[in-house]
Amino acid sequence: MIVIIIDYGSGNIKSVYNSVKRTLxxxxxxxxxxxxxxxxxxKKADKxxxxxxxxxxxxxxxxxxxxxxxxxxxxQVITKKKPFLGICVGMQILADYGYENQKTKGLSWINxxxxxxxxxxxxxxxxxxxxMGWNSLCIYKNSSLFNDITANDQFYFVHxxxxxxxxxxxxxxxxxxxxxxxxxxxxxxxxxFQFHPEKSGKSGFKILYNxxxxx
Amino acid sequence: xxxxxxxxxxxxxxxxTVKGINFVDLIDAGDPVEQAKLYNxxxxxxxxxxxxxxxxxxxxxxxxxxxxxxxxxxxxxTVGGGIKNxxxxxxxxxxxxxxVSINSAAVFKPSLIKEASDSFGCQCIVLAIxxxxxxxxxxxxxxxxxxxxxxxxxxxALEWAIEGEKNGAGEILLTSMNADGTKLGxxxxxxxxxxxxxxxxxxxSGGAGKPIDxxxxxxxxxxxxxxxxxxxxxxxxxxxxxxxxxxxxxxxxRNTW
Numbered sequence: 001m002i003v004i005i006i007d008y009g010s011g012n013i014k015s016v017y018n019s020v021k022r023t024l025x026x027x028x029x030x031x032x033x034x035x036x037x038x039x040x041x042x043k044k045a046d047k048x049x050x051x052x053x054x055x056x057x058x059x060x061x062x063x064x065x066x067x068x069x070x071x072x073x074x075x076q077v078i079t080k081k082k083p084f085l086g087i088c089v090g091m092q093i094l095a096d097y098g099y100e101n102q103k104t105k106g107l108s109w110i111n112x113x114x115x116x117x118x119x120x121x122x123x124x125x126x127x128x129x130x131x132m133g134w135n136s137l138c139i140y141k142n143s144s145l146f147n148d149i150t151a152n153d154q155f156y157f158v159h160x161x162x163x164x165x166x167x168x169x170x171x172x173x174x175x176x177x178x179x180x181x182x183x184x185x186x187x188x189x190x191x192x193f194q195f196h197p198e199k200s201g202k203s204g205f206k207i208l209y210n211x212x213x214x215x
Numbered sequence: 216x217x218x219x220x221x222x223x224x225x226x227x228x229x230x231x232t233v234k235g236i237n238f239v240d241l242i243d244a245g246d247p248v249e250q251a252k253l254y255n256x257x258x259x260x261x262x263x264x265x266x267x268x269x270x271x272x273x274x275x276x277x278x279x280x281x282x283x284x285x286x287x288x289x290x291x292x293t294v295g296g297g298i299k300n301x302x303x304x305x306x307x308x309x310x311x312x313x314x315v316s317i318n319s320a321a322v323f324k325p326s327l328i329k330e331a332s333d334s335f336g337c338q339c340i341v342l343a344i345x346x347x348x349x350x351x352x353x354x355x356x357x358x359x360x361x362x363x364x365x366x367x368x369x370x371x372a373l374e375w376a377i378e379g380e381k382n383g384a385g386e387i388l389l390t391s392m393n394a395d396g397t398k399l400g401x402x403x404x405x406x407x408x409x410x411x412x413x414x415x416x417x418x419x420s421g422g423a424g425k426p427i428d429x430x431x432x433x434x435x436x437x438x439x440x441x442x443x444x445x446x447x448x449x450x451x452x453x454x455x456x457x458x459x460x461x462x463x464x465x466x467x468x469r470n471t472w
Contacts, residue, residue, distance in 0.1 A: 054336030134469040
């Protein structure tokens with residue numbers, strides 16, 4: 001299995017690489033992970049991970065700057081149905097539009113828009129923004145992603161915007177922070193995590209393992 | 216529910232971990248990579264490195280340490296100390312830091328927070344404020360100091376925090392210079408003053424002596440996280456001791472790791 005982490009200048013690539021590399025120890029010895037923006041390497045990938053930190057508009061612009069990257073990803077993920085995982089802003093840009101800094105068109109792989117959390121939280125709740133720190137997942141659907149994961153497992157979140165998903169069926173689970181925040185989204189072979197599995201300790205490894213195994 | 220975070224801080228000087236009482240009298244207490252791994256295994260929710268090296272050599276050692284820590288610790292890592300510009304931040308983030316904390320440099324160049332936040336995102340920019348009580352300050356009663364507390368300014372700590380948030384800091388690391396090193400508890404008044412006026416999370420720092428101190432600043436000081444160095448460092452209390460105390464007071468914690 002070849003896992004490619006898309007390199008488009010996102011700051012946290014090394015952490016994602018380190019955690020996938022460690023998770024792959026549980027798979028056969030031919031499994032490897034690479035960080036790449038090389039289109040022919042991406043075409044050879046079995047699974048694709050799109051990390052992301054920073055803002056929606058900045059991530060989207062960086063991706064579009066790499067020639068033919070969006071087309072290649074669409075061919076690999078939408079047409080060829082390769083397993084895909086977007087992390088944090090890498091998940092948010094799957095949306096139709098993002099409203100961080102300016103209205104920006106996303107990839108439109110999963111319907112919905114990325115909106116500011118503060119507009120949805122009431123002042124009474126006295127909640128800090130960003131939603132930063134460890135939160136549990138409200139699991140109400142069966143998914144092989146949750147193997148060995150309980151309500152005690154917590155995951156590291158850091159975001160001020162959230163993916164307001166259009167069709168409920170695309171939400172695998174929420175995290176609660178004043179409102180229900182889609183924490184794992186899915187459409188066919190496409191998954192997105194709002195939290196950072198690479199920064200979520202053992203719980204993060206479990207969910208990465210489950211995604212690598214089941215996808 | 217979002218857990219309150221417990222963050223051990225490692226002061227690093229030329230590649231070694233130290234912790235001083237009131238930032239002087241440094242005592243050598245170990246290898247930062249090993250220490251970070253231990254904290255990771257024992258339930259720290261984040262790890263904070265504060266580089267107090269004065270030399271360029273010391274700084275280069277730090278990049279190595281950060282990248283080694285990032286290979287073995289899979290929780291957020293904040294690095295601060297001596298950060299002057301976007302190039303420093305870029306180097307730290309590339310080495311594997313998740314957040315950087317900016318202290319003195321922001322005082323000398325207030326645009327730094329905004330530049331950093333615009334380039335790397337507010338999620339990774341922590342404004343560190345070393346505050347000290349000042350009788351002649353009639354606003355918040357606290358002023359900002361720089362250079363690890365050695366130089367005092369007449370900047371009001373609360374106004375500085377509000378400006379930092381406006382400029383794009385995603386979090387505030389608030390150290391009470393009066394409480395730091397005393398082990399007599401956090402400065403609850405300071406923490407509460409700042410935290411109720413900013414919408415970003417505030418990490419309380421300085422003065423932790425026992426687990427109940429953490430409980431108090433989280434409950435009464437409205438802090439989102441607590442940071443401590445020496446009480447963890449010399450094995451006086453473990454992270455687990457602190458979390459058990461927090462649970463006793465029904466403070467949400469992350470208790471499986």
